[in-house]
Amino acid sequence: MFELTDEQRMIRLMVREFAREQIAPAAAEHDRSAVFPEENLRAMGELGLMGMMIEERWGGAGAGAISYVLALQEIAWACASTAVTMSVNNLTCEPIYRHGTDEQKKRFLEPLASGSGLGAFAITEPDAGTDAGSARLKAELKGKQYILNGAKAFITNGTHATVFVVIARTGGQPGNRGLSAFIVERGAPGLIIGPPEKKMGLRASSTVPLTFEDCAVPAENMLGREGEGFSIAMQALDSGRIGISAQAIGIARAALDEAVEYAKERKQFGRPIARFQAIQWMIANADRDIEAAQWLALHAAALKEQGKPLTREASIAKLFATEAANRICYDALQIHGGYGYIQDYKIERLYRDARVTTIYEGTSEVQRIVIANNLLK
Ligand code: CAA
Numbered sequence: 001m002f003e004l005t006d007e008q009r010m011i012r013l014m015v016r017e018f019a020r021e022q023i024a025p026a027a028a029e030h031d032r033s034a035v036f037p038e039e040n041l042r043a044m045g046e047l048g049l050m051g052m053m054i055e056e057r058w059g060g061a062g063a064g065a066i067s068y069v070l071a072l073q074e075i076a077w078a079c080a081s082t083a084v085t086m087s088v089n090n091l092t093c094e095p096i097y098r099h100g101t102d103e104q105k106k107r108f109l110e111p112l113a114s115g116s117g118l119g120a121f122a123i124t125e126p127d128a129g130t131d132a133g134s135a136r137l138k139a140e141l142k143g144k145q146y147i148l149n150g151a152k153a154f155i156t157n158g159t160h161a162t163v164f165v166v167i168a169r170t171g172g173q174p175g176n177r178g179l180s181a182f183i184v185e186r187g188a189p190g191l192i193i194g195p196p197e198k199k200m201g202l203r204a205s206s207t208v209p210l211t212f213e214d215c216a217v218p219a220e221n222m223l224g225r226e227g228e229g230f231s232i233a234m235q236a237l238d239s240g241r242i243g244i245s246a247q248a249i250g251i252a253r254a255a256l257d258e259a260v261e262y263a264k265e266r267k268q269f270g271r272p273i274a275r276f277q278a279i280q281w282m283i284a285n286a287d288r289d290i291e292a293a294q295w296l297a298l299h300a301a302a303l304k305e306q307g308k309p310l311t312r313e314a315s316i317a318k319l320f321a322t323e324a325a326n327r328i329c330y331d332a333l334q335i336h337g338g339y340g341y342i343q344d345y346k347i348e349r350l351y352r353d354a355r356v357t358t359i360y361e362g363t364s365e366v367q368r369i370v371i372a373n374n375l376l377k
Contacts, residue, residue: 045115076250092119133176190215201352
C-alpha cells in the first residue's frame, strides 16, 4: 500500500498553510489587475519551492517529484497563475540540471532553483506549436557566438525571466534533428521581449512573444550537443507535464471545495441544493476524478524519482487531470447557477484558469499521440 512519507506529508501541510494564508487572499485581485505575483515568488524561493526537484548543491531543495506534485497542487488551489509560474521555472531548471555542464549549472541553474532568478522555456513559435519539431528560429555559428534570428510565441514567465532555454535550428538537418538548445540570458543583445498577451485566464502569469534580431549567444551556452535540442525539450516536457497535472488537480480541488460549500448553503424548493441527487452526482464525479488524477500524477512522479521512463505516464496524467479539471470547473460553475457567472465568485476565475491546461505543454491531442505511439510503435 502506497503511503506518503512523513516528510512529504509535512511539506504538503507547510505549503497548504503558506498558500492559504499568503497567496490565496490576493489571487482574485492579481487576476483582475493582471499583476505578476512577484512577491509570491520571492516567498516561495525562501521556502525552497522554486527548485524542489533540484539537488541542494545546485540551489534546490532536493525534495523530489512527489513532494513537488503535492506542493504545486496547494499553490494552484490558491492561485493557478502562481502555480504555472512555479511550474515553468521548474521546466526551465530541468534541462539545465540534466544536460548542463557544472559551469552552466553554477551560473544559470542555481539562481533559478533558489528563486533568486526566474526561468522561461522557449520552444513554441507562431507557426510551430504542436509540431514543435518544425521550429524555424535560426542559430548560426559565427566565431565564438551563435547568432539567433526569428521569433517565439506564448512564452510563460517572459516578462520577468532572467534565463531562457531556447530551442533553435542549427544544422541543415530537417525537422527535429536540426534543433539545438541554448541558454539565453535576459539582456542578451537582440533579445526583444514583447508585451504580455491579454489572456482569458491565468491573467497574473505573464505570456509574451519573443523576437531575436541578430541576438548573440556565447557558443558555450549551448545545452547538450548540437542536434539534441528536440529530445532535450521533450524530456523536460515529460517532467513539465507532471507539473501541469498537479496544477490542474489544485484548480479542480478548489472548484470542488467551492461547489460543496455553495451547495450546502444555497436553498431552493425549501432545502439546500446539496440534498438533490443531481447535485450530489456532480460532486461525486468530481471527487472520483480528482482521486484518480492524484494517483496518476503521483505514479508519474514516483517513476521520475526512480529514474524510470515516464513519457507515457506523464502524458496519461496530464491528459486525465486537465480534462477532469475542465469538467469539474464546468459542473462546479453549474452548481453555482447564475452566481457562478459573475466575477464575485471564485469559480468564475477557476473556470477560466482551467481552460488552458488542456492546451499548453502539449494539447490533449498531443498527449493522445504520445500515448498511442507508445502502443503502436
Ligand atoms: N524524451 C526524449 N526523447 C524524445 C521524447 C521524450 N519524451 N519524445 C520524443 N523524443 C525523441 C524521439 O526519440 C525521436 O528521436 P529519433 O528521431 O532519434 O528516434 C525524436 O525525439 C522525434 O520524436 P517523434 O517522432 O515522436 O516527434 P514528432 O515530431 O512526431 O513530435 C510530438 C511528437 C509528441 C507531437 C511533439 O512534437 C510534441 O510533444 N509536441 C507538443 C509540444 C509541446 O508540448 N509544447 C509545449 C510548449 S512549452 C509550454 O507550453 C510551457 C508553458 O507555457 C506552460
